[in-house]
Amino acid sequence: MSDIETAGRVCAMVQAAYERHTPLEIIGGGSRRHFGREPLGEPLVLAPHRGIVAYEPSEYVITVRAGTPIVDVEAAVAAHGQVLAAELPRASGESTIGGAVALGLTGPSRPYAGSLRDAVLGVRIVTGTGQLLRFGGQVLKNVAGFDVSRLMVGAYGTLGVVMEVSLRLHPRPEEGAVRVLACDWAGARARLLDWAGRLPLTGACYARGLLYLRLAGRAATVGQAVREIGGEAGSADTFSAVRDLRLEALGVPATALWRLLVPPAAPLDPPASVADWGGAQRFWATEESAGAVHAQAARLGGQAMRLSGPDRHEDVWATPVPATMALYGRVKAVLDPRGILNRGRLSAMW
């Protein structure tokens, strides 16, 4: 099916749902359907809408259809010695780029290479009224019009059916290494303050008394950094596991998983949480109430986001003050006035 035909089909489906006021559940690879609030509505499956639309390696930009598996995009750019600028979590080989955009998560490289939102240059979306619109583009700098592309990232599909995404790419580093050091949290933070920006770090996680460091760059630079850091050689798998939210090996069960987003120097509290992003992202598996988790995040100076867990009634994020919640509602109403798209997935309000 051509892009125009697919877009026409998706637009027609959304228009029909709009007319009937019935919700649609947007599904990519279907590998993260247990994230967020309970899905509602008829399935709108994007997985068949896959493949590369445009890729000019010299430009370090790729445009792909939303249903393209993340691993396929990685393989395509790897053939030209390139990687996605943002490291994307995946649950399986079926996890799609569109799903990654909806969730808005970025792997351990976030503090060093930017987030997925930073790497999104443009999108084509179908709005909740069934219109195909294009925002952003394929160039690095673009200030014409509001930045609707980045608004799609992390919106859980509630603002538009993402059809196509343009992403920034980076050169693949020459060499990589993982080191593991035993230290307490204060010691880990002190080392990170010294090393971040000076050594070629691409990941820094802390769990159960161990600081895991990932390095990538020129072979000589990485070699020198390894000598300076010391510790023991670790496995790159640790970082893939953290990226993909498979945290069991680090002592965090997959049930009732939260992210706490905090100033990186905040205390490691609770001590059982795993620190990623040099401390700015903490994974915490807990049966505590949503209110208790949000309160804990606030104590640390940040906010919490629920990833998965048995209780699917609570909103993904803490409810902001009413005036700001109303502002979110109005933005949602612009792009999806009847709440057709992934209704209730992010918030019970819409």
Add this chain to the structure above:
Amino acid sequence: MSSSNLARWRNGVQYTRMEQPRGPSPLPAAFWRELRAALPADGLLRKPGDLGAYECDGLTVYKARPLAVALPRTRAQTGAVLHVCNRYAVPVVARGAGTSLSGGALPRTDGIVLSLARLNRILTIDPENRTARLEPGVRNIAVSEAAAAHGLFYAPDPSSQIACTIGGNVAENAGGVHCLKYGLTVHNVLSVRMFTSDGVLHELGGPTAEGPLDLLALVIGSEGLLGVVVEITVQLKPRPQAVVALLAAFRSLEQAAGAVSAVIAAGIVPAGLELMDHLAIQAAGAYTGQHYPPGTEAVVLAEVDGDDQTCAMEHAHLRAILDRQGAFAIDEARSEEERRRLWAGRKSAFPAVGRLAPDYYCMDGTIPRRALVEVLAGIAALSGQYGLPVANVFHAGDGNLHPLILYDARRPGELARVEQLGGDILKLCLAHGGTISGEHGVGVEKLDGMCAQFTPAELVAFHALKAAFDPYELLNRGKAIPTPARCVEPGGMHVHGGHMPFGHLERY
């Protein structure tokens, strides 16, 4: 999609969209009383002599005298001003240092200017978390100066950085010379506190710049249409250990542009990668006394930074590519002072070009880097066709062009030709998959270009988003997003020229 769908929502209160009367109309005495009460004793300017300085921003051909200028000193006063203006439906144009090149801070004759210049405190510098919490009137360069004691800096460095404010940077999503490596404002802001036009305060973003919906990204670069930002938390970065700048001279513009594409394709991410053509070099040479080797048709300025070892290797790699691409002379600089010498011509290029002709028009289109050679050739051909000289001096690494069209506004008909040429250049950028504005913003200047870049449905969506934040269109009304109706009207690009405002500022 129509704005009426969302018009039902305004803090849960139903309202209908109202049309504002055009032009100044007498405002009730109560408005002025309340506005004065909201501000400190010296915080309201109404005398014509006091208003003159606020009539325009860096785009001086557009001028309008506002009814008044409000100068709050605190966040609470800012909110109170907005509250009063909302109650009386008075349009507001927020203003930082007024260095916009696209008319972003151009006042309205039927409204007031809200100057945030006095909210200029650096609230905290947090070296542990590498953040700074700032009021909007803090000057861009002041952030890096304050952070320097901790070995940190704030990366976005627009050319007007000694004057422009962080609040203005947020409004325009300001870039600069180093954004190829370090990103634009949107990549370096973690959170903001912002008033919507009704005087309600919102907190957007957080320690990792995330939230339920990424309204932070929407607000950054919204050109003051969505809200008035009163506090900004930015990410600071460690200063690189080593920096090397190279200036490579080429015998043709094509070679220089090809070298830029080759550097990008080789996977090097320089901190800066700039290009100047023959006309720009001549002007800069005459202005600064900087000497370029005889026979130089174009120069590429590149800067790499990082740890000592990476910097040395990137530098060697870069130099090899420039050699291979035909650079016939390469000058290098390592110390701060030497680098300033190499950059002098580039940083003074705008005022230098300003001496070549009575007027010039600076464009801001951005294209994929691989199209540089072709688009520059296209611009040269158009320049010949129109008989109007065009100087090129720009952020080549980002593909962000700044063609400067030289003209004399006093010659009859010349403005119209400049207008047409500008429109043709932007169409050329769009035809190569580019955009009409890479960093200067749309403002009042590129409204017609927006019609070429977006469909009517997309423009309607922008207006609806505007209405979600500002239902009565009080903030910077008429800027950044053209009405779909305007787009069907005939007429080319708007053109500016005249004398370089803030002539003492470096411009790149």
